[in-house]
Amino acid sequence: MTQQPPDDTNRQLGECPHCGRDVPVGAFCGNCGASLTAPAGGGRLHSYAVSPGEHVARPAIISTLFPHLPQRHANVFREALGVGVLIVILLAALRLYTSALIASAVLLPLLYLLYLYEAEVYEEEPVAVLVATFVTGAALGTGYTLVTQHFAAVALSGNVRGPFITGVVQPVIAQLLMIAGPLLLYARGRFTETLDGLAFGITSALGFTLATVLAGYWHTFTAPLVGEGAVSADVVLRVLRAGILVAIVNACTSGTITAMLWQDRRGRAARRRAGSWRGRNAAIWVAFLTQIALGVISYYIGSLVGLVALWALAAVLLLVWLRILLHHALLDDATDIGVGPTSPCPECHYLVPTMNFCPACGVDRQAAPKQRRAAEGGTGMAPSHG
């Protein structure tokens, strides 16, 4: 309580009971991110490290898959996603099947590309990153679909492929292909943050899913128009499942794997116990087993409503699981970088000492858009935990 921070805010320092460092007083420890006001503040489950106003276990799409967006910017993407889904439902309800399915398949990938532009996750290498993730994912998705369709052409009567091929082999291959592109970037070692890995995995998965929907459903787009039109819940359900729910599931499983790989690469998870339930291996197992479970159960489910409910439940659970992993990964990522100069927090907009976490709202500065951190770096310290 005696030391003064090296800036003009003249803040008092106090010892954090969790990490033992002298940090500026506030609601959160700027060094380790622990809550200094909650009774058990170490894990701070009430306050998600990316978006402190949300509980960690909240199944939110934007703050989970788009973590670099501050709350104000996130609202724009949240509104766009909501409007986009409404447009998809409207098109499907009007039986504009082709347009509805294309719109549902394009919606999330398009939003994510805008997010990459907004947050500049790719830093100075937008082309290399997009080619390694989105383009590679889309190319592999197209190839995967064409190959499986070639074999599936003799499977209409269900007498060739059984639950093992459909429910186990195909999902495993698809999952491997979804993370193949990001692994190219992993090998280069240029991008080091956990959230980099997350973004690359999600981008690749969304490119893969978009390509599989367009290639896999192309025959239905070009089929002769028959039948009488009427508003159909059936069409709405299958479009939402094929375009939105599958994309979220794939984004979560792929993002989980790549985020944990990225975090693990520099041994920053060393503080965690070996064999931890939220370690790299656990994340990989959960991702693959989820894809397999969905594949096997989907094979036996006869009801479209049941199928959509299953995928919606899986999407919700995976979002929560990914948030829990990310939250703890960001807390674990924090290294002792001291107390930096004052700068505006991108989340709460208060002038706070630049540290791993905002002492006022608790947001992880690693979750700030990269260009913002680069600007801060020009005047002092740009926290990247790395």
Place this chain on the structure above:
Amino acid sequence: MASQYGPWGGYPAAPSFGGGQKVGRGRMLGVGGGALAVIVFVITLIAVLVRVVPTPCSRGCGPAGGLQVGTAQVYTNQKWGYSVPYDPSVFSIGGQNADGVTLNSSDGNGSIQFSATSGNNVNGANQTALNALPSSQFQGVQQIGPVRGAEVGLVDGQGTAYSGQYVDSSGISATPIGVVIFSATQNGVTITVTAFSSASNDNADGPYGLSIGQELDFPVTFATWKGQ
């Protein structure tokens, strides 16, 4: 000045926080919405332009060569006493139970199911068969119209043709299909036939949009009822 300070530790608010937002509401609407509209429009346009137009037969389009007598195998249902002949080079038994049998086409392109029940409610049997199609795989099923000349083993029946999509169990691909469901009844037994295959674009060669339409003829026409 007190209003300048936040609730968490008394940190002052940033005097003017531009935010550095690159994708605001205007750009999201213009770029995001515009891109979505253009992509959907272009892909839809391409799909419509390459859409296959059904080609009705005009002349010289008789049935393909039929099955030679003596090469057929016969499935016999013990419970209801009916029999279904089929060409083993075209169909194989994919499954059977006490009431009937499922014949899968050898090229995997379709399937025919025979199922019998007691009573003479043809429409009810057809509806039961339609409801039995798993909605997770048979999606977008729409009625085309009645199956004209529907019969099972030379016994007149009633039925309906449908179009739809067969979605792969993995959910990654969909195939346009044709489905016909029809039933006939005799002596208190109703036999229902459910057949589906990939959709045919040739109205003459593929009646009711079934690419296995002609193969369907033989087992259905030459099925025999109990006592025949």
